[in-house]
Amino acid sequence: xxxxxxxxxxxxxxxxxxxxxFSSAKLVSSNKNSxxxxxFKSLQWRQAYQNLDHYRYEFEKSSATEEDFTFEMRQIxxxxxxxxxxxTFVWPAAHILSKYLEIAYGKNKLAGKHVCDIGTGTxxxxxxxxxxxxxxxxxxxxxxxxxxxxxxxxxxxxxxRHFPVQTGLGSLVIREYDWVSKNAVSDCDxxxxxxxxCVLPKLYPIDLLLGAVDHLMRDHTVALFSYEHRPYxxxxxxxEFLHLCETRGLEVAVVPLSEHHSVYRAEDIEIWEVRRRRQxxxxxxxxxxxxxxxxxxxxxxxxxxxxxxxxxVTYPPDGMSVVPLRISQAASGGSTVGNMLWPSSVLCxxxxxxxxxxxxxxxxxxxxxxxVGAGCGLTSIVAHHLGHSIVAxxxxxxxxxxxxANVRRYFDxxxxxxxxxxxxxxxxxxxxxxAMFSGxxxxxxxxxxxxxxxGCVLCSDCLYSSPAVQPLxxxxxxxxxxxRSLVQSRESETRTVxxxxxxxxxxxxxxxxxxxxxxxxxxxxxxVRIREIPLTSPDLxxxxxxxxxxxxxxxxxxxxxxxxxx
Numbered sequence: 001x002x003x004x005x006x007x008x009x010x011x012x013x014x015x016x017x018x019x020x021x022f023s024s025a026k027l028v029s030s031n032k033n034s035x036x037x038x039x040f041k042s043l044q045w046r047q048a049y050q051n052l053d054h055y056r057y058e059f060e061k062s063s064a065t066e067e068d069f070t071f072e073m074r075q076i077x078x079x080x081x082x083x084x085x086x087x088t089f090v091w092p093a094a095h096i097l098s099k100y101l102e103i104a105y106g107k108n109k110l111a112g113k114h115v116c117d118i119g120t121g122t123x124x125x126x127x128x129x130x131x132x133x134x135x136x137x138x139x140x141x142x143x144x145x146x147x148x149x150x151x152x153x154x155x156x157x158x159x160x161r162h163f164p165v166q167t168g169l170g171s172l173v174i175r176e177y178d179w180v181s182k183n184a185v186s187d188c189d190x191x192x193x194x195x196x197x198c199v200l201p202k203l204y205p206i207d208l209l210l211g212a213v214d215h216l217m218r219d220h221t222v223a224l225f226s227y228e229h230r231p232y233x234x235x236x237x238x239x240e241f242l243h244l245c246e247t248r249g250l251e252v253a254v255v256p257l258s259e260h261h262s263v264y265r266a267e268d269i270e271i272w273e274v275r276r277r278r279q280x281x282x283x284x285x286x287x288x289x290x291x292x293x294x295x296x297x298x299x300x301x302x303x304x305x306x307x308x309x310x311x312x313v314t315y316p317p318d319g320m321s322v323v324p325l326r327i328s329q330a331a332s333g334g335s336t337v338g339n340m341l342w343p344s345s346v347l348c349x350x351x352x353x354x355x356x357x358x359x360x361x362x363x364x365x366x367x368x369x370x371x372v373g374a375g376c377g378l379t380s381i382v383a384h385h386l387g388h389s390i391v392a393x394x395x396x397x398x399x400x401x402x403x404x405a406n407v408r409r410y411f412d413x414x415x416x417x418x419x420x421x422x423x424x425x426x427x428x429x430x431x432x433x434x435a436m437f438s439g440x441x442x443x444x445x446x447x448x449x450x451x452x453x454x455g456c457v458l459c460s461d462c463l464y465s466s467p468a469v470q471p472l473x474x475x476x477x478x479x480x481x482x483x484r485s486l487v488q489s490r491e492s493e494t495r496t497v498x499x500x501x502x503x504x505x506x507x508x509x510x511x512x513x514x515x516x517x518x519x520x521x522x523x524x525x526x527x528v529r530i531r532e533i534p535l536t537s538p539d540l541x542x543x544x545x546x547x548x549x550x551x552x553x554x555x556x557x558x559x560x561x562x563x564x565x566x
Contacts, residue, residue, distance in 0.1 A: 045264060046092045053077065055090040057124060059131060060102040071158050073122055073151040079144075086203065087121030087144040093197035093269050094121070097226035098128040099261035100271055101194075107168065110134040113191040115170075116216055118177065119198040119209075123151045129194065130170040131159070137188060139177030148174055179212035190216055193223040200230070201237050207244050207551070213274070214248050214549060223274040228266075241272075247541045248549055249277045294353040296382060298346060301543045301550040305329070308341050310378075312385060314353070323385065323413050327376050327406050338398045341376045343552030344461035346542055348504040349382040351533065351557060367455040372431070372475065373462040374398075377406040383458070384426040385414070391449065393431035404428050433471035446482055453486060454479050456500040457562075463503075463510040473517055476501060480526055480564040488566060501560040506553055518560065525565050533557035 049055045053076070059069040079088030101110070111133030117126035120138040130136045138148060152172050159169050193216060198209055213223055227238065245252050255271040299309045310325040330339035368389045371380045380392035394403055407428055429448060457479060462472055476499070483497045505511045518528045535557060543550040 045095070046266070049075070049090065051077065055122070055124070057095070057098070057128075059128075060099070067162070069159075069162055071127070071155055073124065073127075073154065074147065075122055076147060080203075084143050084147075085141060086197075086200070087119060087140055088147055090122050090124055091197045091228070092266060093226035093228045094124050096260060096264050096266065096269050097194065097196045097224060097271060098125050099264040100224075100226075100255070100259075101125070101128050101132065103261055104255075104259065105132060107132045110192070111168070111170075114189060115192045115194060116188065116190045117194040118212060118216075119195060120148065121196075123148050123155070125194045125196050126172065127151075127155045129192070130155075130172050132170070133168050134170045134192070136170055136172050137190075138172060138174045142176050145174060145176060177212065179208050188216070189218060190221055193217065193221060195223060196226040197228055199225065199227045199237055199241055201232055201234070201240070202230075206237065206240055210241075210244050210248060210250075211549070214250065217250075217276055219276055221276070225272040225274060227270050227272060229268045229270075238270075243537055245274060247538050247544060247551075249544055251275050251277050294355070294386075296346065296349050296353060298543050300548060303329075303340060308376075312382060314385060323410075325378075325381065325413065326409055327378050328402055328409075329376050330402065338373065338375045338394055339402060341378060342461045342506075343540075343542055344504040344506060344555055345375065345378045347535075347539060347552065347555055347557065348379045348458060348460040348502065350539070351502065351504065352379070352383055352386060355386075366452055368449065368452045369456040369458060370454050370479065371458045371460075372433075372472070373459065374403055374428075375460070377403045377410075377428075379458055379460050380426060381407065381410045384410075388456075389452070390426045392426065392428045395432065396430040399428050399430045433468070433475055437471035437474045451486065453483060454499060456502065459501065459503045459505070461505050463505050463508060463514050466510050466513060469510050469514045469517065472514065473521075476518075476562050477521065477523060477526055480562040481523075484525075484564040484566055496563050496565045498561050498563045501562055502557075503560060504555060504557045507556055511556060515558070527563045527565075529561045529563070531559045531561075533559055 053074060054072050055075050056070055056072045059071070061068065073090070075090050076082070076084060076088035080086050109132075110129060113134045115126070115129045115134040115136045117123070117129065117136060117138050120126050120140050121144060123138050126136045126138045138152065140148060152174060156169070156172065163169075193213060195209070195213065198204060199206060217223060225241075227241075229238070242252055251274065253273045253275075255273055257265060257267065260271065294314045297311045297313070299311070301308065306328065308327045308329060310327065312321075312323045312325055314321045314323075327341050329341050368391050369383055371383070371390055371392045374380050374392035374394050375398065377392055380390045384390045392403060392407070393399070407426060411426075429445075431445065457476060459472065462468060480497070480499050483499055487495065487497045503511075503514075515530060518530065521528060535555065540552045540555060541550075542552050
């Protein structure tokens, strides 16, 4: 018999019983703070109630004479498989945050404070806050409120039996809190928010959670998050959390592991302390920061807002220029195409302010920028304030209405900055794409521009439906062919003329249709190149202030070049 056969016929070695392994004191180093000792302690308490329908929590003793107090609550295993979500089980991160509350805050700091436990689940973290004297609002989804009520009643009865003469228990109130509507506890002023193991993007969008937290935060509020590291393919949840906090003006500090409980701690579980970033005491210009970068700060948002207020900050040679803008838009209801300020217009304006995308030739007095579908006029106004000559176009009713009114209001606002825009002009002209596409003569319209070259076309959310695709393509072809004719009349050498087209649009199928047909123009003399402009999460933030936070829907930005040869 071969040696391999002898080895394969041997019985497997005995496997140790894991329960006995974790509880065996012999395996733990004599140094109680060694990494090995802490690892086994962590495994011991984390595994203790993993497969049981109850969870036992032992409170810390504040003195040697204080009696032991242990509370047992009910938990439901695999609640997510029963339509109850993940909140029916006591997760390790909740236990770690509860222990941190006891040792870091205690009764001295929490007595009489107002606390909200967001996504409380079984209620464990909120119970600890109430035990320490806080008035606690326990919030979660409706599906777990029955279990939460049962545990709350049990906790209050257990406390009163154990401490019959004490009155130090804070109040406990149960509320359903919808992270979207945010209407259940918005009238409360909380000192502390508790959020344990809710940063779980596979199940709960992080930005939705932060929106619910941000809604309850005041300048003095502290939010404590406990987070267990779990792999997520799309992104690193920790980095995404930090990034989204930054966009909301929230500061995050990681509590060092050395400040966690000596036993109830784990290297894969963190505690984050989140506060609102301190605002400058100077409230001039609505807290616009003088950091040397041009910017557009939007202060309010929504279809119900008749006027969108913003601050335009630029840096001409003579210093910082701050111009307040008031952009009127149509009231909700009826046709809103062209009558509303859309997120793509804000992003397009900010791309212009970055100065990184358009060719410097636009600064020439003989070159104009054509804003197609200018709507409320924000993009045209920003481009003009940067010194570009702008032709803002839209349907006649919009040109004579909102667009014209907003441009006039802008000129009133820049009276003190007239020197910065003397070399540029801002015209409002009616332009009907459908008429051009149906074969109507375009010569009369372009005669209004004289000999000025069109160096750039701005398209902010022009692709709102499929019928708009071919008319816009036709218009851009016409612009390129016109530029070719202008150059041919001036020069005899063979060459190529190009027009830049900045397209910013919400992610809709007409945009994909437009990009496809742009690359397949029927005129062989016209070629189109597309360069994607990378966008990050901060680019999609419309409003960020202590009073409001709005994020745009997904947007796409492309810098296209329409080239025409002869």
